[in-house]
Amino acid sequence: MNLFGKQTVSMTWDFPEANIFLETVGGYLPAAQYIADCVETLPWNVEPGAASQANAASNTITAGKVVSTDPPYYDNIGYADLSDFFYVWLRHAMRGVFPALFATMVVPKDDELVATPGRHGGKDAAELFFLEGMTQAMRRLAEQAHAAYPTTIYYAFKQAETTELGTSSTGWETFLEAVIRSGFAITGTWPLRSEQEFRMRGLGANALASSIVLVCRQRSIAAPSISRRDFMRELKDELKDAVQVMIGGGEGVSPVAPVDLAQAVIGPGMAIFSKYSAVLEADGSSMTVHTALTLINRMLTEGADEFDADTQFCLGWFDEQGWAAGEFGKADVLARAKGTSVDHVRDARVVEAGYGKVRLLKPAEYPSDWSPLKDNNTPVWEAMHQLIRALRNEGETLAGTLLAGMPDRAEPIRNLAYRLYTLCERKGWADDARAYNELITSWTGIEAASHEKGHLGSQTKFEM
Ligand SMILES: C[S@@+](CC[C@H](N)C(=O)[O-])C[C@H]1O[C@@H](n2cnc3c(N)ncnc32)[C@H](O)[C@@H]1O
Structure with missing residues (x-):
């Protein structure tokens, strides 16, 4: 056993x-x-x-110090309850040595900052307790920590509630609300690969692979407010670049995994939100963190017009039908709206069309003898799914060989994989989401294999 x-x-x-x-x-x-x-x-x-023990909400330890902290994640883990399992045995053996530490029969729980409905008499009361306690703890940090250095806060909490309308999470919202209410402005966020991917919660789920470090400084008391419209404009201007940096990676910097993107983008979004004293809605009320997060998240799926027309059609058809067949009439309307035709997409060999139905081909149905060098009609959709097929069946080396034949497609392929991951997660299509995530997490290897092969045109002996 x-x-x-x-x-x-x-x-x-x-x-x-x-x-x-x-x-x-x-x-x-x-x-x-x-x-x-x-x-x-x-x-x-x-x-x-x-080391010393103190309640973060009333501590004096942090005065004049550089603070880097890993606070409790809403209702993720009840540390005090968990500790009881060991405490009762340790107490037997160690009470004589550390009488103050083992003074109570079980682990003290009153000050613990977790949203536990059972302890606080319901879900709402637990949320309120967490919000108030965390705000107090954060305020303590904001007021006391050394002013010359930012305070860094680790937060590893996957956004939990994903619907057609967007992704949000009570845990995140409540935590961010506390950070912003305390007087902190979030000046940056660093996604950090820290959690072991094979831990229990990671198995069988698209579990979070990164933690986020929030970089906070005290917000100036003279911070102005801003209207919703101006806030949206600023989001649009700045988020696109921030997302490109995250998914592009760089020298020694891995791209953020698609599974983490929705959370990582909160950083730059919240940096804009939290530098203002308030974002004012049309009726004069202050925008809630919930609304801000929903708007930030929506930015992730906007801007599909960067892709070729066939890919835009495939994206729209996938959103509507998944891999299932749909009515030709509907596909025809969508294709025209995107500036292409069903025939053109069929000629690119990414859909099957016949008997009044149109269906996207799955990567496993793509021909295995395909080469970008011999195909002059390759939508990004096809290129990306060919890479997925090659990666699955033959590994990074073959996927790299294909990429070597279309180096200018690398960026749009990656962008499309992120976009499809976000779409699949929103729809609850975990298997598909995993395939797109895998493509990105194998990207460094695929690119290395592609460079080894040499780009098309740079090597005369190149064969595929
Ligand atoms: C996410 S864990 C930190 C884990 C730690 N980084 C580690 O690797 O062991 C959050 C910690 O905050 C503690 N905590 C909860 N409420 C607290 C409070 N009011 N004051 C100080 N610490 C608290 C929990 O007991 C838990 O140990």
């Missing part, structure tokens, strides 16, 4: 399946090795560090 098995305790959560005798995560030896690695790199010849 597993160490902790599927036992029923007062909370239902993931359960560990670790085999402590194996040399994998959860095994005794790797765990000891992790600790040894840390101990080895400790700087022994500097001032010793110190």
Whole structure:
């Protein structure tokens, strides 16, 4: 039986399946090795560090310090409840050594900043407790931390509620509300790959792969307000560039994985929102964080006009039908609106059209002997799905070989993969979403293989 098995305790959560005798995560030896690695790199010849316990909402420890903090994630983990599991045994053994630490029968819970409905008498009351407590804790940081340095806050919480209207999350919203209310302006965000991809919550789900570091400074008391219309204009002007930087990656910087993009884009969006004392709606009320997040998220799916007409048609048809067949009449109207025709898209060999129906071909149905060098009608849609087929069937090397034959397509292909990921996630099409995510996460390898092959025209002996 597993160490902790599927036992029923007062909370239902993931359960560990670790085999402590194996040399994998959860095994005794790797765990000891992790600790040894840390101990080895400790700087022994500097001032010793110190640890003390305090409620963040009333602490004095942070006064005049540089603060980098990893706060609780809304209702993600009840640390105090979890600690009880161990505390009761530790208390037996260690009460005599640390009487102050083990003074209570169980772990103290009143000050814990988590939104636990059971503890606070309902979902709304739990949210209010978290918002007020977190605002107080953040205000404490904003007022006390060293003014010359930004405060950095780690936040790893996947946006949870995704609907046709957009993606939002109560956990995120409440947390950001607290940060902004406390007097902080978010001046930057750094997506950071930190969570192990094979952890329990990651299995079988498109789980978050990055944490976000929010970089905060105290907002000036003279910060002006702005109208909704001007806010939208600023979002439009600045977000597009910010997103391009995120998905483009760069020297030594990996592109943000599609699974993280919706969350990563919150940073630059919130930087605009939080530098103003308020964003004023037409009726004079202040825009809520919820509305701001919805508007920021919507920016991710706007601007499809950057693609060729056939790809725009495919995007629209996929949005409507997925991979299923739809009425020819409807497809015809959509194709005309995008400046192409069903015949033209069929000639590009990305749809099957006949008997009054039109259906997008799945990557597995694409011909495996395709070469960009021999195809003079290649919408980005086709190029990207050919890469997915090649990656799946034959790995990064072959996908890289295909990319070498169409180097100018690299950027639009990547943009399309991000866009399709966002669309699939919104629709709840997890398998498709995963395929687009995989293309991006393998991108560095595909590009390296493509460079190895040499770009079309740069090598005369190039063969496909
Ligand atoms: C996301 S965890 C930080 C984990 C830590 N970075 C680590 O790697 O172990 C958030 C922590 O905040 C603590 N916490 C909750 N409420 C708090 C409060 N009012 N004051 C200080 N810390 C609190 C939790 O007990 C938990 O340890």
